[in-house]
Amino acid sequence: MSDALADRLAAGGRMTRDEAADLWRRGDDDALRAAAMAVRGRYHRPDEATWLIMAIVNYTNVCVAKCDYCAFYKLPKQEGAYLLSFEQLSERIQGVIDVGATLVGFNGGFHPEVRLTDYATLFERVNARFGHQIETYSLTVAELMYACKVSKTSYLDGARMLGDAGVRWITGGGAEVLDDAFRRRHSPLKYKVEDYYDCQAAILSAGLGSTATMVIGFDESLDERLNHLERLRVFQDSVGGALPSFLCWTYKPWNTELGGAEVSAHEYLRWLALSRAFLDNIPHVRTSVLTRNEGALRGLAWGADDFDLPCEDEVTQKAGATISLDFEALLDVARAEGFRPIHRGPWPVRATG
Numbered sequence: 364m365s366d367a368l369a370d371r372l373a374a375g376g377r378m379t380r381d382e383a384a385d386l387w388r389r390g391d392d393d394a395l396r397a398a399a400m401a402v403r404g405r406y407h408r409p410d411e412a413t414w415l416i417m418a419i420v421n422y423t424n425v426c427v428a429k430c431d432y433c434a435f436y437k438l439p440k441q442e443g444a445y446l447l448s449f450e451q452l453s454e455r456i457q458g459v460i461d462v463g464a465t466l467v468g469f470n471g472g473f474h475p476e477v478r479l480t481d482y483a484t485l486f487e488r489v490n491a492r493f494g495h496q497i498e499t500y501s502l503t504v505a506e507l508m509y510a511c512k513v514s515k516t517s518y519l520d521g522a523r524m525l526g527d528a529g530v531r532w533i534t535g536g537g538a539e540v541l542d543d544a545f546r547r548r549h550s551p552l553k554y555k556v557e558d559y560y561d562c563q564a565a566i567l568s569a570g571l572g573s574t575a576t577m578v579i580g581f582d583e584s585l586d587e588r589l590n591h592l593e594r595l596r597v598f599q600d601s602v603g604g605a606l607p608s609f610l611c612w613t614y615k616p617w618n619t620e621l622g623g624a625e626v627s628a629h630e631y632l633r634w635l636a637l638s639r640a641f642l643d644n645i646p647h648v649r650t651s652v653l654t655r656n657e658g659a660l661r662g663l664a665w666g667a668d669d670f671d672l673p674c675e676d677e678v679t680q681k682a683g684a685t686i687s688l689d690f691e692a693l694l695d696v697a698r699a700e701g702f703r704p705i706h707r708g709p710w711p712v713r714a715t716g
């Protein structure tokens with residue numbers, strides 16, 4: 364890292380895209396970590412990290428998007444396709460509450476027969492039964508986009524309908540790499556990048572919260588990855604910093620049409636650091652225990668400040684992720700890295716509407 368960039372980051376300034384590309388290509392690990400920790404230090408104490416226990420409960424595996432990197436989906440009439448009833452979903456939710464989850468995300472796929480009104484009814488019932496025990500993330504931006512499409516409803520009206528049913532968060536999941544060339548190669552039926560951000564802006568203006576995510580390790584180029592970060596930073600500026608967090612995880616190649624190999628732990632840590640340094644307008648950078656297991660906790664020294672201890676996620680488990688319920692052992696890893704793990708509650712919703 365050049366002295367000029369180090370001084371600028373220390374003074375609260377911003378890294379350019381060219382500097383990010385240069386740091387990625389030529390910067391050694393110390394330089395990447397220094398850049399990341401300089402930006403992390405604007406928001407967080409250097410020796411603290413926050414955590415909670417989270418589950419992703421999949422309400423359906425039916426999806427017509429057919430992304431080639433996905434090991435989870437089934438087509439509507441395919442053997443093994445399911446759509447959980449409210450009672451079945453409740454059983455799963457109770458199961459993860461019993462092991463300590465305080466945050467539960469509901470993710471599925473692009474189900475052609477489920478309408479926005481069905482989601483609104485479902486989440487209203489879920490919140491009535493479990494809202495006093497857990498915070499919920501209901502759907503991702505990508506799922507909402509599709510639900511609005513099949514319901515012939517605008518993104519804003521769709522988000523408002525869910526908000527009226529008590530939904531508080533629609534996360535920035537389903538983003539993978541937000542670059543149109545990447546999307547054409549691997550998931551042409553899912554969405555276009557412009558459309559994704561239109562929907563996320565609508566979610567925020569409807570008074571709901573959202574988050575930012577990224578997945579690396581497919582066949583994306585550095586340019587495509589930087590397009591993702593750059594566009595996200597511009598979006599976050601445009602919504603006044605409404606997204607509280609950025610979570611990056613890694614593609615799991617097992618049982619997918621795309622196949623390939625998983626990125627190394629070292630590359631993940633380097634990308635986490637670069638993301639932390641570049642996304643200077645997002646307060647929290649989260650490291651992914653779900654896809655990197657205890658190795659993710661090394662990410663706290665590479666710019667991350669928050670993590671969840673996962674207890675269920677069928678999507679990544681089908682593609683090769685493994686989950687440990689020995690939460691205390693995982694927290695000990697964070698302590699051994701020099702961090703005081705602090706259990707946290709849900710973050711407040713920051714919307715633009």
Ligand code: SF4
Nearest residue numbers: 426428429430433472
């Ligand atoms: S990644 Fe999501 S949208 Fe793509 S096929 Fe899988 S479930 Fe469907």
